[in-house]
Amino acid sequence: QSALTQPASVSGSPGQSITISCTGTSSDVGGYNYVSWYQQHPGKAPKLMIYEVSNRPSGVPDRFSGSKSGNTASLTISGLQAEDEADYYCSSYTSSSTVVFGGGTKLTVL
């Protein structure tokens, strides 16, 4: 199974919006509404931010939103804040009944 494709890095200024893409295939992202997104600060465990494409767990700010079109899922963060600076990973269920992650995207808040 190949990792999902994410941009290595994105950046934005405080208050702006950014979008991180996550591209897979019809055997994973495109085939199921089981895409999730995780935020990871240095030295910390990943934290669930979005599940099942667009659902936010309790406690996650509504500045974080998810969507999907075809084989590409997206995470949008609006009203960027300094504490949003972190690595972000997407994941998807696959037709092999496994889970595959993206390579990760480093978000820099300028």
Added chain:
Amino acid sequence: QVQLQESGPGLVKPSQTLSLTCTVSGGSISSGGYYWSWIRQHPGKGLEWIGYIYYSGSTYYNPSLKSRVTISVDTSKNQFSLKLSSVTAADTAVYYCARESSTGAYFDYWGQGTLVTVSS
């Protein structure tokens, strides 16, 4: 609040077996509805799903690791464990245990992670 905590040796010699245990508190592994998973992260790299176990003992593994991985569960201790055999330096990573939704394939609770280094 569910909490997970990994434990085990931080240093393993090449060709030996890596063994880690995850202790779950604040919830019962036997309650169902969730898979109990292992995920690893190579230094400075992305996440890799290793596999999961259900409280009944059914397992599913990443095909790339399947020949070397065994995940087991001890419901009496509310723990599940990972064994990875014939390790090499390429298995050096931070190993996380996590709770995975059985309906949505997402990981909602994670352990803090434990670094395992493979070196002689």
